[in-house]
Amino acid sequence: xxxxxxxxxxxxxxxxxxxxxVNHPEVEIAFVQSNSQAGKPVTSIHLDxxxxxxxxxxxxxxxxxxxxxxxxxxxKARKYLEVNPPADGVKIVDLSRDFxxxxxxxxxxxxxxxxxxxxxxxxxxxxxxxxxxxCIQLALLPLAKMGLxxxxxxxxxxxxxxGAGQQATPTTHFSWRDNNVSxxxxxxxxxxxEIHQSLEQLQADHGTEINFxxxxxxxxxxxxxxxxxxxxxxxSEARQLYADYYATHPFVSVVAxxxxxxxxxxxxxxxxxxxxxxxxxxxxxIIDNLLKGASGQAVQNMNLLFGLEETLGLRLxxxxx
Numbered sequence: 530x531x532x533x534x535x536x537x538x539x540x541x542x543x544x545x546x547x548x549x550x551v552n553h554p555e556v557e558i559a560f561v562q563s564n565s566q567a568g569k570p571v572t573s574i575h576l577d578x579x580x581x582x583x584x585x586x587x588x589x590x591x592x593x594x595x596x597x598x599x600x601x602x603x604x605k606a607r608k609y610l611e612v613n614p615p616a617d618g619v620k621i622v623d624l625s626r627d628f629x630x631x632x633x634x635x636x637x638x639x640x641x642x643x644x645x646x647x648x649x650x651x652x653x654x655x656x657x658x659x660x661x662x663x664c665i666q667l668a669l670l671p672l673a674k675m676g677l678x679x680x681x682x683x684x685x686x687x688x689x690x691x692g693a694g695q696q697a698t699p700t701t702h703f704s705w706r707d708n709n710v711s712x713x714x715x716x717x718x719x720x721x722x723e724i725h726q727s728l729e730q731l732q733a734d735h736g737t738e739i740n741f742x743x744x745x746x747x748x749x750x751x752x753x754x755x756x757x758x759x760x761x762x763x764x765s766e767a768r769q770l771y772a773d774y775y776a777t778h779p780f781v782s783v784v785a786x787x788x789x790x791x792x793x794x795x796x797x798x799x800x801x802x803x804x805x806x807x808x809x810x811x812x813x814x815i816i817d818n819l820l821k822g823a824s825g826q827a828v829q830n831m832n833l834l835f836g837l838e839e840t841l842g843l844r845l846x847x848x849x850x
Contacts, residue, residue, distance in 0.1 A: 531835055532559040534594035536609060537601030538586060539563040541691050542624055544575045545824035546598055551581050553828065553842035555835075559594045560587050589613075596831055599623040620834050621654045622827045628656040629723045640830045642839065643667060643778045644727055649833045657830060660822025661686055661743060662720035664752045666727050667781060667799050668814040671774035673731035677760060681738040686754035687746040691819055711745045718743050751790040752818050760810035767810055768803045775801075779840050780821060780829070788815050797825035797843045 533550055535543055538561035550556045561571050567588035572579045574586075590597070593616045599606045606625040615621060621637075628637035638648045640655040641663065649655060658666070665684055672678050687710075718741055728735055737758075746753075760767065768783060775781040781799045788800045797820045802813040816822050825843055832841050 530557045531555055531596060531831070532557050532592075532594045533831075534559050534590055534592075534597045535561045536590065536597065536599045537563065537605070538571065539566045539574050540600055540602075541819060542823045542827075543598075543600040544577075545819045546600065546827060547571070547575055547578060547582065549824060549828045549842055551578060555837060555841065556831075558582065558584065560584070560591050562587050562590055564588065593619060596620045596622065596834065598827060598831075599625065601625065603627065620652075620831075622657055622830050622834075623655065624657045624823055624827055626656075626659060626719065626723075628654070629658065630726060639723070639727065640826065641666060641727065642826075642829055642833060643775065643781060644670060644730065646778075646833065649830055650836070652834065655827075655830045655834065657823065657827050659720040659723060660752060660816070660818035661688065661718060661741075661754075662723045662727075663822050663826065664754045664799065664814050664816045664818075665720070665724055665739075665741070665756060667816075668754060668756045668801060668812040669724075669728060670731060671771045672758070672760070672810075673728045673735060674774060675770060676732050676735075677762070678728060678732055678735040678737045678758065680759040681740060682756055682758040684739060684741045684754060684756045685744065686741070686752055687744045688752045688818055689746055689748045689750040691750045707747050709745075709747050712742055713745060715742050716740060748790075750817055750819055751794045752814075752816050752822060753790050754814045755811065756814065757806075757809045757811045759808050760805075761808075762805075762810065764803070764805035767805060771801055771803050771812075780843070788813060790815050793817050793821070795820070797821045797829060 563586040566586040571584045603625045606623045607627040628634050637654040637656040638652040640657045771783045780797050784800050787802050793815050794817050799816045804811045
């Protein structure tokens with residue numbers, strides 16, 4: 530059994546991670562750390578785990594787990610590892626953005642399996658991608674692979690409120706978010722750096738501007754991204770390009786009909802829809818921001834790190850209603 534420890538266990542991503550790990554056939558949860566909740570039952574925060582997990586939050590990591598998931602938040606993961614260097618052999622999956630970008634990655638492999646599966650399999654440390662970054666990259670990687678990103682990309686992506694984390698802010702309160710839509714961080718979102726980095730890995734000379742408009746939606750989870758760019762391929766060629774690229778990636782499906790977000794919520798799946806409009810190629814990509822955009826992808830990476838079946842513990846099904 531793989532012994533897993535979690536740092537920063539009180540937030541949304543940690544809750545999703547625990548829900549996956551408690552049902553994973555090859556994992557034993559060794560400890561769940563939280564500075565704010567130490568000494569309290571884990572189920573006092575993650576009530577859905579009542580009857581399934583009999584652990585209390587601890588203030589400090591205990592023992593040497595086989596894998597350490599860091600859900601401590603942006604800027605905190607690096608500080609934690611500086612103060613608490615893990616023992617040799619402990620694998621790390623960090624869900625913050627602290628180690629995603631070169632040159633500060635410090636031997637972390639960028640954990641997008643659809644881009645870096647082989648590197649992940651032989652890695653010790655994984656920087657789990659961001660949610661918007663995952664959704665948008667999956668829409669663009671096949672084009673970059675074939676050197677077809679030759680003009681600006683325009684992206685409009687709508688995200689649920691859980692993408693902002695568990696701590697309440699003026700723009701996450703129900704009374705503000707409900708029946709409301711707003712744009713934030715237009716053209717400057719922090720995930721643009723990792724998107725550009727990945728595209729350059731496949732198409733070094735792409736020089737593509739990504740015009741990204743992130744939108745807050747009045748729902749709790751999921752990302753619906755619409756990306757378009759100039760492309761010389763016809764629609765059937767484009768669809769075949771995407772089908773070929775993702776043929777060996779179990780969580781990405783190229784679908785025949787324009788998708789709706791509920792098809793992927795509560796799953797680790799990404800659905801892609803490809804459509805041509807004149808010279809524009811439109812790619813719709815949808816994911817659950819807490820699963821394929823965070824904790825589900827972290828478990829997918831753990832499976833690859835330990836030589837397990839990539840889909841183990843992640844065969845979740847969405848509801849259409």
